[in-house]
Amino acid sequence: MEFAELIKTPRVDGVVLHRPFMPTVEGTLCLTGHHLILSSRQDNTEELWLLHANIDSIEKRFVGSLGTIIVKCKDLRVIQLDIPGMEECLNIASSIEALSTLDSVSLMYPFFYRPLFEVIEDGWQLFVPEEAFKDLESMVLFYPWNETTLFGLPKEDEEDNIALWSAESAFTVDEAVMMRAAQPLTGTNGRRCKEDEKLINATLCAGKRGYIIDTRTIAVAQQAKTRGGGFEQEANYPQWRRIHKAIERSNVLQDSLIKLVEACNDQSHSMDRWLSKLEASNWQSKVKEILTTACLAAQCIDREGASVLVHGTEGTDSTLQVTSLAQIILDPACRTIRGFEVLIEREWLQAGHPFQQRCAQSAYSNGKPRSEAPVFLLFLDCVWQILRQFPCSFQFNENLLIMFFEHAYASQFGTFLGNCVAERVKLQLSQKTVSLWSWVNRPQELERFLNPLYEPNNLVIWPSVAPQSLLLWEGVFLRWNRSTKCLDEACQEMVHIIEYNKELQNKVNSLRRQLAQLETEDSPLQTP
Amino acid sequence: EGHIQTLRLDCVEYVKLLNKYAEKKSALGTLYLTATHLIYVEQTNNARTETWVLHHHIVSVEKLPLTASGCPLLIRCKTFQLLHLLFQRERDCQDVYQSLLRLSQPVKEEELYAFLYNPHQNEEDRRQGWEFISVANDFSRMGLSNDYWEISHLNKNYEICSTYPSILGLPKNASVAVVTGSAKFRSRGRLPVLSYYHKDTKAAICRCSQPLSGLTSRCVEDEQMLQAISQANPNCPFIYVVDTRPKLNAMANRAAGKGYENEDNYSNIRFQFQGIENIHVMRNSLQKLLEVCSMKSSMSDYLTGLENSGWLRHIKSVMDAGMFLAKAVCEERASVLVHCSDGWDRTAQVCSLACILLDPYYRTIKGLMVLIEKEWISFGHKFSHRCGHLDTDPKEVSPVFTQFLECVWQLSEQFPCVFEFNEHYLIEIHNQVYACQYGNFIGNCQKERLDMRLHEKTFSLWPHLLKNQHLYRNPLYRRSLESTVLRPSTLPLHFKFWCGMYNHYDRGMHPKQSVLDQLLSLTQKQEEGERTMTELQRLAVADGVLPDPSGPINTPTEQDSPSEKTPTAPFVQSNGSCLPLVNGDAEEAGPGAEKCIDKEGAEPGATEHDLTSSEDKPVSVETEHSKEEVQESS
Numbered sequence A: 001m002e003f004a005e006l007i008k009t010p011r012v013d014g015v016v017l018h019r020p021f022m023p024t025v026e027g028t029l030c031l032t033g034h035h036l037i038l039s040s041r042q043d044n045t046e047e048l049w050l051l052h053a054n055i056d057s058i059e060k061r062f063v064g065s066l067g068t069i070i071v072k073c074k075d076l077r078v079i080q081l082d083i084p085g086m087e088e089c090l091n092i093a094s095s096i097e098a099l100s101t102l103d104s105v106s107l108m109y110p111f112f113y114r115p116l117f118e119v120i121e122d123g124w125q126l127f128v129p130e131e132a133f134k135d136l137e138s139m140v141l142f143y144p145w146n147e148t149t150l151f152g153l154p155k156e157d158e159e160d161n162i163a164l165w166s167a168e169s170a171f172t173v174d175e176a177v178m179m180r181a182a183q184p185l186t187g188t189n190g191r192r193c194k195e196d197e198k199l200i201n202a203t204l205c206a207g208k209r210g211y212i213i214d215t216r217t218i219a220v221a222q223q224a225k226t227r228g229g230g231f232e233q234e235a236n237y238p239q240w241r242r243i244h245k246a247i248e249r250s251n252v253l254q255d256s257l258i259k260l261v262e263a264c265n266d267q268s269h270s271m272d273r274w275l276s277k278l279e280a281s282n283w284q285s286k287v288k289e290i291l292t293t294a295c296l297a298a299q300c301i302d303r304e305g306a307s308v309l310v311h312g313t314e315g316t317d318s319t320l321q322v323t324s325l326a327q328i329i330l331d332p333a334c335r336t337i338r339g340f341e342v343l344i345e346r347e348w349l350q351a352g353h354p355f356q357q358r359c360a361q362s363a364y365s366n367g368k369p370r371s372e373a374p375v376f377l378l379f380l381d382c383v384w385q386i387l388r389q390f391p392c393s394f395q396f397n398e399n400l401l402i403m404f405f406e407h408a409y410a411s412q413f414g415t416f417l418g419n420c421v422a423e424r425v426k427l428q429l430s431q432k433t434v435s436l437w438s439w440v441n442r443p444q445e446l447e448r449f450l451n452p453l454y455e456p457n458n459l460v461i462w463p464s465v466a467p468q469s470l471l472l473w474e475g476v477f478l479r480w481n482r483s484t485k486c487l488d489e490a491c492q493e494m495v496h497i498i499e500y501n502k503e504l505q506n507k508v509n510s511l512r513r514q515l516a517q518l519e520t521e522d523s524p525l526q527t528p
Numbered sequence B: 001e002g003h004i005q006t007l008r009l010d011c012v013e014y015v016k017l018l019n020k021y022a023e024k025k026s027a028l029g030t031l032y033l034t035a036t037h038l039i040y041v042e043q044t045n046n047a048r049t050e051t052w053v054l055h056h057h058i059v060s061v062e063k064l065p066l067t068a069s070g071c072p073l074l075i076r077c078k079t080f081q082l083l084h085l086l087f088q089r090e091r092d093c094q095d096v097y098q099s100l101l102r103l104s105q106p107v108k109e110e111e112l113y114a115f116l117y118n119p120h121q122n123e124e125d126r127r128q129g130w131e132f133i134s135v136a137n138d139f140s141r142m143g144l145s146n147d148y149w150e151i152s153h154l155n156k157n158y159e160i161c162s163t164y165p166s167i168l169g170l171p172k173n174a175s176v177a178v179v180t181g182s183a184k185f186r187s188r189g190r191l192p193v194l195s196y197y198h199k200d201t202k203a204a205i206c207r208c209s210q211p212l213s214g215l216t217s218r219c220v221e222d223e224q225m226l227q228a229i230s231q232a233n234p235n236c237p238f239i240y241v242v243d244t245r246p247k248l249n250a251m252a253n254r255a256a257g258k259g260y261e262n263e264d265n266y267s268n269i270r271f272q273f274q275g276i277e278n279i280h281v282m283r284n285s286l287q288k289l290l291e292v293c294s295m296k297s298s299m300s301d302y303l304t305g306l307e308n309s310g311w312l313r314h315i316k317s318v319m320d321a322g323m324f325l326a327k328a329v330c331e332e333r334a335s336v337l338v339h340c341s342d343g344w345d346r347t348a349q350v351c352s353l354a355c356i357l358l359d360p361y362y363r364t365i366k367g368l369m370v371l372i373e374k375e376w377i378s379f380g381h382k383f384s385h386r387c388g389h390l391d392t393d394p395k396e397v398s399p400v401f402t403q404f405l406e407c408v409w410q411l412s413e414q415f416p417c418v419f420e421f422n423e424h425y426l427i428e429i430h431n432q433v434y435a436c437q438y439g440n441f442i443g444n445c446q447k448e449r450l451d452m453r454l455h456e457k458t459f460s461l462w463p464h465l466l467k468n469q470h471l472y473r474n475p476l477y478r479r480s481l482e483s484t485v486l487r488p489s490t491l492p493l494h495f496k497f498w499c500g501m502y503n504h505y506d507r508g509m510h511p512k513q514s515v516l517d518q519l520l521s522l523t524q525k526q527e528e529g530e531r532t533m534t535e536l537q538r539l540a541v542a543d544g545v546l547p548d549p550s551g552p553i554n555t556p557t558e559q560d561s562p563s564e565k566t567p568t569a570p571f572v573q574s575n576g577s578c579l580p581l582v583n584g585d586a587e588e589a590g591p592g593a594e595k596c597i598d599k600e601g602a603e604p605g606a607t608e609h610d611l612t613s614s615e616d617k618p619v620s621v622e623t624e625h626s627k628e629e630v631q632e633s634s
Helices: A086-100 A194-202 A218-226 A250-265 A271-281 A283-304 A318-330 A337-349 A375-389 A398-409 A421-426 A436-440 A443-449 A485-526 B002-006 B090-104 B123-131 B135-142 B176-184 B220-231 B247-255 B279-294 B299-309 B311-330 B346-358 B365-378 B383-387 B400-414 B423-435 B446-451 B461-467 B515-543 B611-616 B621-633
Strands: A011-018 A025-031 A035-039 A048-051 A055-063 A066-073 A078-084 A163-166 A177-181 A210-214 A240-244 A307-311 B010-017 B028-033 B037-044 B047-054 B058-063 B071-077 B082-087 B149-152 B168-171 B193-198 B203-208 B239-243 B269-273 B335-339
Touching: A025 A086, A055 A086, A066 A086, A078 A086, A177 A318, A210 A283, A250 A271, A250 A283, A250 A375, A271 A283, A271 B299, A271 B311, A283 A307, A283 A318, A283 A375, A283 B299, A307 A318, A318 A337, A318 A375, A337 A398, A337 A436, A375 A398, A398 A443, A436 A443, A485 B515, B010 B037, B010 B090, B028 B090, B037 B082, B058 B090, B071 B090, B082 B090, B123 B461, B135 B193, B135 B365, B168 B220, B176 B220, B193 B346, B203 B311, B203 B346, B220 B239, B220 B335, B239 B311, B279 B299, B279 B311, B279 B400, B299 B311, B311 B335, B311 B346, B311 B400, B335 B346, B346 B365, B346 B400, B365 B400, B365 B423, B365 B461, B383 B400, B383 B423, B400 B423, B423 B461
Parallel strands: A177 A307, A210 A240, A210 A307, B203 B335, B239 B269, B239 B335
Antiparallel strands: A011 A025, A011 A078, A025 A035, A035 A048, A055 A066, A066 A078, A163 A177, B010 B028, B010 B082, B028 B037, B037 B047, B058 B071, B071 B082, B149 B168, B168 B193, B193 B203
16 A cells, blocks of 8 residues: 555645644644654754654644644644645545554554664664573573463463563572463363463472462452453462452553543643542552552562462453562662663563554544553553652663653554564564664663662662552653643753762862872882 | 759650551550650660650640550641550550640640740840841842832831731831721721832732721722822732632621722722632641541542542642732732731732742742741731640631642742752741740730740741751752742642641651752762862862862852851751750750651661661551451462
8 A cells, every 4th residue: 555545635834833832833744654744944943743653533623714633642742733724634634544543564654664873782682581581590481472382281271471580589588480371261160270280389399388469359350250261279279379459451441541631631620620530530549559469469579488470361461560560679670771671571572462452542542442551551650650759779760661651652663563472573573673672772862761860779669559659640641731841950950960979079089099199109208 | 954853754664656557566665755745765676766746746635445455545746747656554545645635735825845945045146046037128128118118117016906017018108197097997907018029010919908898888098008009019000909718708708897899999909809718618628638648548539538628729729829919910010919808817828929939039948937927927927826836716726827838839849940948948847837946936926926025035946947957958949040930830730749748757658769868968968079179179289289279179050058068967956955865965856856766767868768668667558558468368
């Protein structure tokens, strides 16, 4: 298919762009196969380059012959384009609609994008799974993207998704592991599977205990039995104790995000209405639930030295939130930029979180959600909450999290395309697209994501999950609704103080050295 | 030590101070009651923890039903601290309960701490301390007297208005007859006078109480008074008259012979209601907020509780009114006259907030002192009544001043670089207002304070705060930004719950690492580094390593306050007058504040972040809970 067929009007002059907290720009609007571009064609004026893939929905309005298109983006930004001429406006609108809802993955921008930077380190070769598990000594390696048969796992078991993660030896706990899986297929008649029992029980040494954290309530887990799913019967897994938590299924999340963003964008309401809408969105409750569960998993490992198996239904959503957050709490390596990338690669991409399905639409989507759900965004929100409570323990800052959010929803890079490793291999992403990591890990880019307050901290960091401690993530949800001038100034000032201090200490030290040197040179003369 | 005999030292052993979330962890300790403080001492191994609570800070003492583990006593403080004590013997509990009831509710002013407290200053220091902040100086700073406004001594004997200060800013062209006539037409004689003069626009903020207009009354002098205020501003032909009350409340007052200005009777006024609720609504709102804060609730209950308390709605209404004033002055160059009913609660909030929005001086450490002295203390905000210093009418108590401090905090969240002070400063002022350790906030108006001879018998808080100002500095403060008028967003979503105030003592809820403390310690390191640098450079020049005495390296920000040069101890002890508790060297900590010798409390400005605490007492409040769940589920 040619993109040109979808572009009814490739350019319109005299278009006015309105963005909150920015001056309006008048210029020429151009549509390309992947971008909406507005350029004033004047020097020093910022141009707008918007990926069609970033567009969540559009609205049209007409006043006389002046048409207005409201473009609502997946990164939650809302912009307005005033387009002279009704026909042009209609053409532009329908072109955008068509281009932003392309079905075929291979038409997505990453397949067309050619980097303007030199790829020094190919992100596709960066994270080799063996590396990630290298700290595990006595464990057998499982390759999560391989087929079930390689595990010797029974066919009726959904546990095709097991990954192991070891508590590093840095922790004073005995070797405890965290595992994730999907639900066992016990069904209503309580089927058993010897191999599964053997596998699960084999991870525990004699006399050791383990916890199975089922992210669903017992009622939901019971219900799953009628659809062939279920949970582990304790009699069959004697060393394990099962705990149920109440993380809701991902399909409820989409609704929660829509409500939250709607509340954040409505400038007209009173304090009471705002708070009640914030409450009704349920987003903050979900943040709390997930963090609580992650703390629980971390606690089992850190406090009890017990192994943990986490699962919900599929093991690709809430399970990943819990296991990855628990690692951030426990493992200082996950709080570095590289370590966090490894975490996303291992616990999300390779673990088969269906990014393409989950991130197909965002908060402004009008359509009925199919499999869309901001599971990953909610995870990033939880990371932000921990980061806010431990502002000195992360090598990265909030910008990195926001960047991941943006790229998960729309990107020039292939990293978040596809729904699992198998799909990505089939799409030949590593040959045909550029990896996000190739770009992020360039020193010029990394600078933006560095936390000036970072001081490596090897301890376990326990976040507070009291409601008072969990704030609305303004950096994402109020990002386009506030002026960041004052906050940016504060950031600059902070960097300034820290850098000046470093510089000063260096100068003091070097002067001190010089003087000391002088003294040692002088001293033989002084001693008689 | 003469006064030690007057202290009755009660001491109860085997008391537990319950941690809200982990009862098991509490060790046994000893409770002491002194004349001024409740002190709880817990000794475990080598660590000694002391919790000090000033009796004046105690707002209620409640005996809870007996449990298997003992007799619980719940102590609530005006600083929002909650103490949950557990006694082994019922009689001990009863004794302490009785003593605290008596100690926490003094009947006469002379029983207040300030009359007993002596920071070892001589009379000259004391006098200077009281003169340190002067409202008269602030009038000069604003440019008074000038062509339009003058400083008047008409009220020097408090005859025109007993609750006003002795010096008043009045329009030059208002005659004595107009001034006295207008005073008679205003509730409690609180006539329209100058609160703030904005040099650049020549617009003024004036304040007063409601007119005694009833349904039909009018007063020529009062009308002339407003006319005079209007004429004192050559830049605008009208003045705004802002009634900060909800319209309904104001109308109800008309029936009682009070009310609001009739636009038909006053020339060139634009009348405006603002809808800030009265002290009773605010008191109940805080009550509800505190219930939410102390409960261990779900996110949903918390947000619903926050909404139902109405607290943030009220904060927003004060902020909105303050914004209205500031905008009128700086954008329309219009003068504003503000009142509520008596003009000492809402009016004080709104005028002082507008001052902060308009004038960067009030965003400095000293400037805030001046502002509080001017708009609150001198204009007769009834601190004694509103804070419940004495055992008087509980219906007079209201968190009006707390709300003002919160508005300032909300602003500092939106503008992190424009305030010279940090959150600790606001919280310390709040604690001091209720502590009655210094005389500033005792009494309801200037005349009362004069009659009590507070300046002779007590000390002023301000020099004490200034001495400790290194604790209260905002490291991000940038003087270059100071000249701007603040235009905060007052959208509901920009107001936050102030955890640092209302859950101040729930340390587990706060970020475990504080950016502020980190930056404060960096600034301290920077000062030390600069000193060392100067010294080393001196040596280097002497030794010939450096060719040229170029002086210290340039400092990035010109932080020039002299007091910063003093090396800073992380926690400054304020006085030694209270009896030494143990070892003879336990000085009293920041007044009324708790003094912990445990590792958390002892070094608030310490460089090390608080990670030790996350190591040995992990939690996250609720993860502790989830651990119990682990055990329960087994």
